[in-house]
Amino acid sequence: MSNVAFLGGGSFGTALGILLANKGYKVNIYDRDKNVVDDININRKNDKYIKELNIPKNVTAYNNLQETLNNSKFVVLSVPSHVIRSVSRSLKGKVDNDAIIISIAKGIEEGTNLRLSEVIEEELPSNKVVILSGPSHAEEVAFDIPTTVVVSSKDKDAEAKVQELFITNNFRVYTNNDLVGVEIGGAVKNIIALAAGVCDGIGYGDNSKAALMTRGMAEIVRIGQKLGGNPETFLGLTGMGDLIVTCTSPHSRNRRAGFLIGKGESTEEAIKDVGMVVEGIKACRAFYELKEKLGVEMPITDVLYKILFENKDPKDAVVALMERERKSEIY
Known part of the structure; x- marks a missing residue:
């Protein structure tokens, strides 16, 4: 060998x-x-x-x-x-x-x-x-x-x-021969996992996390398709599978960092406490810039960016998400 x-x-x-x-x-x-x-x-x-x-x-x-x-x-x-x-x-x-x-x-x-x-x-x-x-x-x-x-x-x-x-x-x-979809799914789910951790840190429940993960999947599909990924890929291991495990597991660095931020720590304090690289933080900045350039709607990424880099209060960010314009779930 x-x-x-x-x-x-x-x-x-x-x-x-x-x-x-x-x-x-x-x-x-x-x-x-x-x-x-x-x-x-x-x-x-x-x-x-x-x-x-x-x-x-x-x-x-x-x-x-x-x-x-x-x-x-x-x-x-x-x-x-x-x-x-x-x-x-x-x-x-x-x-x-x-x-x-x-x-x-x-x-x-x-x-x-x-x-x-x-x-x-x-x-x-x-x-x-x-x-x-x-x-x-x-x-x-x-x-x-x-x-x-x-x-x-x-x-x-x-x-x-x-x-x-x-x-x-x-x-x-x-x-899976959809290289674009595999890479984008694996990258964006870290952003959603951070947001899920913030929800846990604030003290919200299962309803909140289910909503966040579901709408987070919509963001993964939206940006992934825009970049050329196959929507079926995002229903597989690198999309839905990775999203579930990273948003719910105590092993997840992204969820853990988000939890600490939801509890009131700054981004820098959370990174220090986790003690390892938190990929979702860099991914949030990168995809925030990319979705602005491409004109793709990613509201969870928007509010997480404001929490991480503009010191927006996490609870106020959730309110902003909930008060967005009414629309159909499927569009």
Whole structure:
């Protein structure tokens, strides 16, 4: 079996590394944090991100990028969306042209509004790129709890290879050739999850969350179709599936950050307390700018943007949503 390299020793990268190691692959993980590298190599743990792990011996962590990449035919970018470009750029001249690049981040690039696959393609034009998305909290994948995800690529052969790479009895992998829809669904649901957390933090109930998730799905479909996605994709794993798990799970960083904001913390305080990257915050800014440019109606994104970046009181924001002009649900 060929080696699989993970760039980033965070929670999801580590979880997927364990999955592949249990399938017999030699897994190399690169991380800048020497404490993470030592914890993996010496203790077979990664307590910074997930407690109580038992990391197999065929997982090795490195501080050196080139060592990590040696003989790797699959390279997984297990880093936040805002560093996808710089990490992809760092691979130039170091990764084989036939290596498949797999991104597990969810978002779009601020400033350019490019999808992450497009960012990677700009930096590594010779490599095939595959996106892995869907409802898959690392805290459950790491302990082999049944999970289902989707992979998508412009290249069907690469897509099929990545499906085969990851699929197990407890980790089911579908393919979907709607790359736009898969990426947009995975990115926008983080915005809705943040808003769901705000509702929970304020103290609202199930009615409120059900309404927010349903109307949030309408926003995902609206912007996704505008960008060329297939509406059926958003009813699948990267849309509805990911939305459900991210809006309701205690594992969700986005929901947790929103909850703290709903309780009265500032955006900066919530990020600090969560202690990890909250993708929905950057996604909210990026999609707010994009929907303004495209003329797409996204009222939840609007009010969340005002809460996050203009210090609007969360309760006042909900009132503004509820008092919007009357209209038909389906239009």
